[in-house]
Amino acid sequence: MGNINPSLLHIGSTLGAVFMALMVIVIRLKASSRPVTIRKIWIPPLGMSTGFAMFVVPEVRFPLWWAAIAFLTGWFIFAYPLIRSTIFEQRDGQIFAQRSKSFAFILLGLLLVRTLLHELINQYVSVPQSGGLFFILAFGMIVHWRLFMYRRYNVLAPPETRLSEPRA
Template sequence: MGNINPSYLHIGSTVGAVFMALMVIFIRLKASERPVTIRKIWIPPLGMSTGFAMFVAPQVRFPLWWAAIAFVIGWFIFAYPLIRSTTFEQREGEVYAQRSKSFAFILLGLLLVRTLLHEFINQYVSVPQSGGIFFILAFGMIVHWRLFMYKRYNVLVHSKKTPSTT
């Protein structure tokens, strides 16, 4: 009774990833209607960081260099499309994220790449280990993206408006 079929874990993780991607798309589209704050920028990676608790379980653990590679891939490759599609604008003295028509397609594309990589990696590691690897990859991606957002937000908030010449 304690054993779970690995194929069920694989199906569950894929369905969970699709659900999360759709939720992120929905939340991001709604978020463009409200001002951006520092709290809204940093809460997602802080909340996600609780996922590191999964490494308490021995079956999830893997070599540290695997984690470093996954983090670097997330940081440099997977974050790039999100960074390119994220822009801010100032309206009525507040900063808003501009809606990007490509954002939903980028997230779905990242999900497709993640699923294909997952299929490949599952041939060499267990399902819990691949879950841990992809968690670290996603964490690297979101931290880099949010750091970019934070820097861009600060530039907009602290920029002095130049007086217009008439």
């Protein structure tokens, strides 16, 4: 990977993850004062999906079964705390996400677990490969969480705002 020191790359990726976690906490706290929409549910995973372009670079690639394990770990393990902390409520005919006091702690806990796993995994794979693995893990987590949000939204939303039913 060029002349970039791997330890600097690792420190930079960890600081980037901490910054992103703090940004998510701030954005999530602000979002609880605005109504939830289908667009707001699906834009984060759609935007994140552009990250798959990193696999164009050969140094980031790894076996497909590694990707499957990372995705399923995010889907079944890391998404669970986010799903448990996401509660919707109806106010004035609109749906809002309730502020969860535990959400910030859950995100910071997930970041801590991610950092510890990153240290373990970096012993066996390169820094770019571990970045790709953790991207796929995060993508599995976000997609599962947002799918849960979408389903919950459809249960609570008035029929005219749902995508799953035809409009008259």
